[in-house]
Amino acid sequence: MTHGMAGLPDELTAALRAFAALPSVVVGSDFDGCLAPIVSHPADARPDPAAVDALVDLAALPDTAIAVVSGRARDDLAERLTPAALARLAALPDPASATLVGSHGSEFDNGFSSPITDEQQKLLAGLVTELEAIAARFPGAMVETKPASTVLHVRNVDAAADAESALEEARRGPAARPGVHATEGKAVLELAVIETSKGHALDLLRERTGADAVLYLGDDVTDEKAFGHLRGADDVAIKVGDGATLARYRIAGPELVGAVLRAVADFRRA
Numbered sequence: 001m002t003h004g005m006a007g008l009p010d011e012l013t014a015a016l017r018a019f020a021a022l023p024s025v026v027v028g029s030d031f032d033g034c035l036a037p038i039v040s041h042p043a044d045a046r047p048d049p050a051a052v053d054a055l056v057d058l059a060a061l062p063d064t065a066i067a068v069v070s071g072r073a074r075d076d077l078a079e080r081l082t083p084a085a086l087a088r089l090a091a092l093p094d095p096a097s098a099t100l101v102g103s104h105g106s107e108f109d110n111g112f113s114s115p116i117t118d119e120q121q122k123l124l125a126g127l128v129t130e131l132e133a134i135a136a137r138f139p140g141a142m143v144e145t146k147p148a149s150t151v152l153h154v155r156n157v158d159a160a161a162d163a164e165s166a167l168e169e170a171r172r173g174p175a176a177r178p179g180v181h182a183t184e185g186k187a188v189l190e191l192a193v194i195e196t197s198k199g200h201a202l203d204l205l206r207e208r209t210g211a212d213a214v215l216y217l218g219d220d221v222t223d224e225k226a227f228g229h230l231r232g233a234d235d236v237a238i239k240v241g242d243g244a245t246l247a248r249y250r251i252a253g254p255e256l257v258g259a260v261l262r263a264v265a266d267f268r269r270a
């Protein structure tokens, strides 16, 4: 594989050029591991300013919609974009030009597609308690709580065997309860009380915008659901980093995400 423009594989650069020439497009990206490098503590994650700039530039182009589709709660995701970027997005003439989607594809600006029921809230509270009990026995483990899910984080557990034991306890215990949707991620096990799909979120955005094609960058397990929905001949699925994937294209890591987005913006403006 040869690498030319901005260190991107030539085959990908050709696909980006063809994608950028289409009349109407959606450009989407995952947040952690794509727009923002992975860090030890979720609260410390910050996006690459160059990637955010390119994304906001894209949103300002005609017939170009952007989306950030994250596993984070939507409010948390919004707080992570720079105030300057948020101000530029808020000033766009068409609000549909930029969409932030949280909770792995199920939380849009008007909330969840189906509200979380009292029963699901109760289930979620119980899951948090159970994960906290597990985390308390494995120093370094922590529990994140989101509107429809809770996450056991083991990235900072010292021994790999202990991290795996914590995950395994969660898999055998709370993850196995009826009504729980468990997803493995990067040093995490997430337990949701609703079914989520980044693929459905991309379908919705495609439908709303009437776009000819969708490009999406993702690095983790939940992004595979997004890649699985990019079946159009002109769609571009890009896996960021290592690991098995349904995506046709791959870049080495999040440091190249800005280059991909900038290339699409430049080609589209040309």
Ligand SMILES: O=P(O)(O)OC[C@H]1O[C@H](O[C@H]2O[C@H](CO)[C@@H](O)[C@H](O)[C@H]2O)[C@H](O)[C@@H](O)[C@@H]1O
Binding pocket: 030, 031, 032, 033, 037, 038, 039, 040, 041, 042, 043, 045, 069, 070, 071, 072, 073, 104, 144, 151, 153, 155, 185, 186, 187, 188, 190, 220, 222
């Ligand atoms: O869909 P994403 O935007 O990629 O969100 C997926 C999860 O990201 C966060 O966890 C991951 O990033 C953390 C910060 O770099 C890292 O410490 C952790 O190990 C990763 O799994 C976030 O905390 C989760 O809520 C998201 O679901």
